[in-house]
Amino acid sequence: MEKKTALITGSTSGIGLAIAEAFAQKGFRIVFNGLEENGADIAAQLAQKHQIEFLFSGANMLSPAALRQMVQEATDRFGGVDVLINNAGIQHVAPVEAFPEEKWDAILGINLTAAFHLVKAVWPQMKTRRFGRIINIASAHGLFASEFKSAYVAAKHGLVGFTKTIALEGAPYGITANAICPGYVRTPLVEKQVFDQAQAHHLPEEEVIRKVILAKQAIKEFVPVAAIAELALFLASEHAATLTGAALPIDGGWSAQ
Template sequence: MKNALITGGTSGIGLGIAGHFAANGYNLLVNGLERNGADIAKELAAEYKVKVVFSSANLMHPEQIREMVQQAEQELGQVDVLVNNAGIQYVAPVDEFPEDKWDAILAVNLSSSFHTSKAVWKGMKERKFGRIINIASAHALRASEFKAAYVAAKHGIAGLTKVLALEGAPYNITCNAICPGYVRTPLVEAQISDQAKAHQMSEADVIEKVMLKKQPVKQFVDVCAIAQMALLLASPMSSQLTGTMMPIDGGWSAQ
């Protein structure tokens, strides 16, 4: 039985991944800022009969990240799989983009993945096994208006993924990024209203003319597809699969 640490694992894509991993026998540490995070962990443990612990670490603070990894190692024994999923978003034209929002998005969406990876790296090297999975975005491969910080962070994740893949290769540590198109999560729900204001259009038009416009398959991406890809990338059989950007974006990146 292996152990996975999933940031942002108590809602949206992260919760979908957590459930899929638990259903396949993984013990988990799930991280999130939801007030009911501990209850979510208990529900996962009860449903799938695995050990699930919860961390409320704020990923803007590296010392809390290190404490979270220590908690996972102490309570689970070791971290075999790291899923860097946590993310935040803000939408505004570049000349109106608040600098504190820029700093926060870079900290959570990019820097935290460096800090988590660094914290689990020593143990993975010693055991000659590790799987790091970064939940990036189609915006790691493409850009969109009004998302300066998010696009910059996700492009940064693509670069970090490649570096970790190269450094991890001698130690059977792989690192890959999954790049989803739009998934109807709480984060995207918030974006719909923000985009409506930025583009001065209705929320229905935002979905049709802004979000899904770039996806030839005119549907939101299913969380299950992302979770299944993450499980594949976590497998011992995926040792030759590293340094990749895996689009699950309804054909967006094909254009």
């Protein structure tokens, strides 16, 4: 695993950053990606901490050309991408009749279509090497629906379906594809939902977390980012060579109900 390269979208904050750190600890070369102003500094600091080779790309998930360029830069520098982790995502909550069309387009573009463009870009080299690991960070909302999240639920359901399809296509070439489906993780995206729900319901944030955000989870705790990172590491390993096409819930028992 020490000589492999992982490209992780949205890897300068939240879940993506936790995954990048876990892979860096194992000696992976990392292609970081993010739109934060200090994203390049975050990547450099983590790479220095773990003494790994790295690249940083500010590629916008809504630009297919920028995504292809990011893969090309990784290929030129490291010889290819062994592990592709599609993690970047955004959210917007609104009733369907009031859902802004531009938000629908952006959510589908970033959460789903970008994964297609990146998989398409890395696919030929993975087929040639007869090795590849594609890990899509979906969501419990890739398995279940919730009100007012039409675009996000549609995108994550689509990502799970896309994962299954490429798992079948990749099987003859040593390429696996799996989706991780977390419950609620305390990321900036979820923090905004907590704040908005607290304002809407006139409740303290801790009560919103327990009664609204985590209502569907049997375990009333946020999913730790470290748990998602460790699962991603396993899926990238040789031990997971026959695990493909799975949508793996890590959701505090949400999917058990």
